[in-house]
Amino acid sequence: MSNSPANAPVNATGIGASVKRREDFRFLTGQGTYTDDINRPNQTHAYILRSPYAHARINGIDTAAALEAPGVVAVFTGKDIAADKVNGLPCGWLIHSKDGSPMVEPPHPPLVLDKVVHVGDQVAVIIAETCEQAKDAAELVMVDYDELPAVTTSPEALKDGAPLVHDQATGNLCYDWHLGDKAATDAAFAKAAHVTKLDLINNRLVPNAMEPRAAIGEFDRATGDYTLWTTSQNPHVIRLLMGAFVLGIPEHKLRVIAPDVGGGFGSKIYHYAEEAIVTWASRKIGRPIKWVAERSESFVSDAHGRDHVTHAELALDADGKFLGLRVQTLANMGAYLSTFAPSIPTYLYATLLAGQYTTPAIYAEVKAVFTHTVPVDAYRGAGRPEACYLIERIVENAARELGIDKTELRRRNFIPPSAMPYDTPVALQYDCGMFEKCLDQALNLIDYKGFPARKAEAKARGKLRGIGLASYIEACGIAPSNVAGALGARAGLYESGEVRFHPTGSVTVFTGSHSHGQSHETTFAQLVSDRFGIPIENVEIVHGDTSKVPFGMGTYGSRSLAVGGSAISKAMDKVVNKAKKIAAHMLEAAETDIVFEQGKFTVAGTDRSLTIGDVALSAYVPHNFPLDELEPGLDEQAFYDPKNFTYPNGTQIAEVEIDPETGVVRIEKFVAVDDFGRVINPMVVEGQVHGGIVQGIGQALMENCVYDPQTGQLLTGSYMDYCMPRADDVPSFIVQYHEEAPCTHNPLGVKGCGEAGAIGGSATVMNAVVDALADLGIKHLDMPATPLRVWRAIQDASVPLAAE
Structure with missing residues (x-):
């Protein structure tokens, strides 16, 4: 850059x-000083006993043997938490259904009382002099489980007779929400010359920051003050949620410290049960308590990301102009509502379905569904990557069906700079943007005109070559507070x-x-x-x-x-x-x-x-x-308090080569041209974009959180089964930006860059993969495009490889 x-x-x-x-x-x-580097005088260690079942009734818990184990200081269960009138973990965003009714908000206890609802649910905490002693003693806690049927996917959870995650959530439905003008959208489809349809799965991801979560709770009997050290992205919000809503601690008596934190990507935004447990228990035993997650524990205790099942339809006129977009999405919430979970598939997803385009009518329906899985919340991009993936995949499909070059179809529908500020049909107002400039710059950098020759050369070597792009826009710096509050936010922004x-x-x-x-x-x-x-x-x-x-x-x-x-x-x-x-x-x-x-x-x-x-x-x-x-x-x-979101935008282009004998996808080139408004430090911006792109590539080609559909067991519960991108999986990126459209409503003119790479990355790569397979009659492939999935698609293709 x-x-x-x-x-x-x-x-x-x-x-x-x-x-x-x-x-x-x-x-x-x-x-550096991370939470695990901190040790308090007279400190104890906690181990969380977690459910091995996705759904089970607890008939009883016998802690007697564990209490007699060497080094054990205390063992607490949900009954102890309830006896002290500790409340459940709060949800930070309220969504209302189409009919105006509030979402179903089941209790989320720090330690469960009588029923577990996902593998990893917190059952008991064992506190000992050392972590090893606490872990050994946990094996002596006898829990009488009565295993129950489980359901792990949102389509299955909505079926009649599906096991209920919570009794109060009829049919496992959390909310049935919508946005946009249905009548106008239906009218647009009625006059369409062409309709493109696409079924999409936005695969569930497990965030994997370098530093696992950790927490230290300490109570000072002399002053009545509590201190929590935690791996958090927002310590003040933890103080607010845990102090006011869970433990009932006056704000001035609770100090929350988040020292150096080794990555978060959204997974460390939320208030987690362990923070409340160690803070509450520190007063019970009169000593500091330290808890540090193991990596395998993080797979079943940290909030997951994405997990959408969507049907989308795009209406176009005879000239390829977009007339309307219809979207139906099932969003998996997991077993509980995490802190910001309800807002992700609604106000951070559906409001971005206009993308960079002048689509005059959009109607989106979103059903949030409870399942017997780890709760789902924001993961880098939070709703925006899901929206970009939907839009850019269906636009790419429409271009192929209409025989229009993918870049030309986008140009015909881009919002021009002269139309700014631009009111989209899904509630947002873009303040500025030069979408075609970013596209042109990216096409030049990747040598788009030279692609046919490169494709032919690859074919001569027996390889399949494809090029794909995504023109993304995201909404950052959530604001303003009064608007967010009207939309369900329970805190200022x-x-x-x-x-x-x-x-x-x-x-x-x-x-x-x-x-x-x-x-x-x-x-x-x-x-x-x-x-x-x-x-x-x-x-x-x-x-x-x-x-x-x-x-x-x-x-x-x-x-x-x-x-x-x-x-x-x-x-x-x-x-x-x-x-x-x-x-x-x-x-x-x-x-x-x-x-x-x-x-x-x-x-x-x-x-x-x-x-x-x-x-x-x-x-x-x-x-x-x-x-x-x-x-x-x-x-x-x-x-x-911002007046509006900021709207970073840009175009990413990937060129891939596929080995048809193995299904292995290799990314040969990747270009990103971004509009971040005013740039403070180009080197930092480049690093942020690189990291985001890698995460987008990870979702597109490798990462996939999979549960056993019968038992609810997490089948990808470690790095042995959950594949993350390494350095040799990605090319040297070409990253550029321009500052010709600074944000018009903040004093710095900045827009934000931290999520951009992840917003467009998965759509860019998948468009390139499908482009490489298109000559075989393959129109769509769900993420991740693993070698096995790609190889099977080639074997099942309507056009044999030899004929191509």
Whole structure:
């Protein structure tokens, strides 16, 4: 990726500079501090006993033998939790069905009482002096299970007579929701010259961050304070949910710390049972309690992602213009409602079904379904990859059916820049975008015109070659709070930032955003360095501790810079405004004559100036200070509640080669051209895009969470069965961006980049795979396109390979 000379930064560590990540030194030298690195005085260790059954009644639990085991301090079950009036885990988003009724929201106990509803459900916690002792003692806990029938897929769960996950959820239905104008959409289909239909499965994924989840709970009897250390993407939300809704702890008595976190991808947004268990139990035993998940445990305890079954129809006129889109989706919620789960297949999915296109009528129906599986929630992209996959697969199919080049069909239907701001038929308003420019740039980078020759050369070698693209758009930085609240959000979606100048001229920034790989310590410091004209090494970024930052909403949905960075920007504006008053007093000039540029306050038209460091010192040593107007100090806080989503967009193109004898798909080229608005650090952006693309490739070609349909056992419960992409599975990516369409409604003009690669990645690769197989009469292939699945499709093809 390259930055044009016109955009070269004035400040070598400011906006637009590829500053090396400041956090990397401690990570690469093993000096990071993760939750598992923390050990408290007199600490104990917890092991969670989990259900081996997907669905079973608990007739009784005998803990006597376990309590006598060496090193055991305590054993608690659901009855102990219930006796202390501990509540279930709350869901953070309320969805209403078509008929206006609220979704079915079954209890989600930290430890189950009388019935387990998925493999991995929490049955008991064993606390001992060492983790090994707790694990050994867990084998002595005797649970009398009465196994019951289970159901694992949403279509099966909706059938008459299917086993019920929860008695209150009739037919296993959580909600039956819709969006769009049904009558207008039906009318569009009635006049269509062509209708393309497609059945899709968006396969279930298991998030696999480098660092498994961990939690340490500690109660201080002297003060009555609780402290929780946890691997979380949003510690303030954990404090709110766990303190107010589960344990009933006053907010000022609960401190939540999320130190270095080794990746999250959405799976560490939520409030999990283990956090409540160790916090509650620490008071019961009067000692700190530490729990660290094993990798195999994470497969059955961390929220999964995706899992949609969809039927889609696209109506087109005789010229290939889109007239209407109809979508019916079954979304698997798993056994419980995770924190943000209900919003994923509704307001983060159906609202993006317009994509980059001028489709005038869209109608989407979504049924959320309970099954005897691990709960499903946001995973990198959260609803947006599912929407992009649907749109870009059906557009590709329509182009093939109509005999129109895939790029030409998209061009005919793109929303032009002149139409911005553009109101889609599914509730969103795009503020800006240059979709055709991204497409053209990507086509040039991959040499689209030269593809036929490359395909012919591959055919001569006995290989199948295909090219596929996806033109994506996503909605990031969920907002505004009042709109989100009206749509069911049970929390505000703003962000806070505090900027504190010290007397020596250095700066500490306190942000409610949380970094778990996003490089906040670098990019946020670049914002400050650029605005104040101070060295980046003089800027400290503080996050992840509720005792230091008043409030925040954490990091997810590519919101850090657009929302968190904007809050910091507003706080910096306040600092400059106050500092101008001080500088005017010190320079004996009118405030209106003071100009602030590159770290200096100057009296306009003169050479009289002060550095911002000079002003900061005067603020704290107020010998020459307007005390009648201002309080001493230079420390300002701001909140930012966005006016709208931001809309990153772009085009990704993949070129693949398939070996028909083995079904192995090899990605030969991958190009991504993205519109992220204003870019703060090109190197960080490139890294974020690379990571997202790899996850998109993983879903397209390898990753698939599979349950046994009879027993509900997870068949892909370890890396022996769940395949993740490695370095040799991906090519060297070509990644570029342009900054010609900055966001129009946040002060930084930024849009977000963290999920872009994952939004379009799976659709891009699958379009390329199907393109390679199209000459065999293959129109669709479900993800993942494993060698076996591809090989079988070739064997079953309507056009024999030899004839092709």
